[in-house]
Amino acid sequence: MSPVPAPSDLPVELRTEALESILVEKGLVDPAVLDKFVKTYAEDVGPLNGAKVVARAWTDPEYKARLLEDGTAAIAELGFKGPQGECIVVLENTPTRHHLVVCTLCSCYPWPVLGLPPTWYKDPAYRSRAVREPRALLAEFGLELGPEVEIKVFDSSSEVRYMVLPERPAGTDGMSEEELVSLVTREAMTGVAKTKAPA
């Protein structure tokens, strides 16, 4: 094992800053790249609880039935409950029906499963256009839905929060529940994206 750094009396934030400045001077780190990594991980990692719920529903038909019947109770079975999750309704996407979740008044969101709402969810343009022109809005998110797909928009409120159960992607039959968790994104669980099989 390599030698461990000697104990230091200096504050850890200064030691971190010192290391960064030296690495930047040596040309080994670009501060802009560093910023990008922090931002990407902070935004793209998680929310794990909702993903676990989805993966369980994909692999356990009885759980899925309970989840669609009473979302709050089925989610609580996995240990997820808390503020902003008193009543969660789960909406199942199918090849002909796509659900999109919005909160037109503010940013009501099922925290226990999806964590804190992303910036776009709180954006006034998203909140109004999700209702007025969902198909065009989804296309801007990169989700082009054919005319055969009906889009149902659900408006969250302080009483009821919604979570989308996305379709299990084709080509994932051999994957375990644990592996499936990593495919489920917050975008898929709000209905602005589909889940994709690993490339």
Next chain:
Amino acid sequence: MTLLDLDVEGPAAPPRSNGELVFAAPWESRAFGLAMALHDSGRFEWEAFRRQLIAAVVRAERAAGEFSYYRCWLEALQTLLASEGVVDLVVVEERAGVLAGRPAGHDHDHEHGR
């Protein structure tokens, strides 16, 4: 830029809230980003860093005092970079000392933890 599958459980798993990474202070995210950027540019294998991180966590858990995951993270990064001759830890420590001597107002003087 490729994203790594970070550990979800075990000693190398970073603090999370509902799966999302949690940084308690700005320096923690800087330390996190440093390791990611260095790994991405091919400076080290992720597994080599992960081994150092686990070793640092084990040491910290054995030692008395408050546990800080990102203190372990920084220690692991320093250990790895020093062992590969990328940085000299004495120089890093000297630089931190210089930063500590900055005039008030351009400094972290009011928030010196430990």
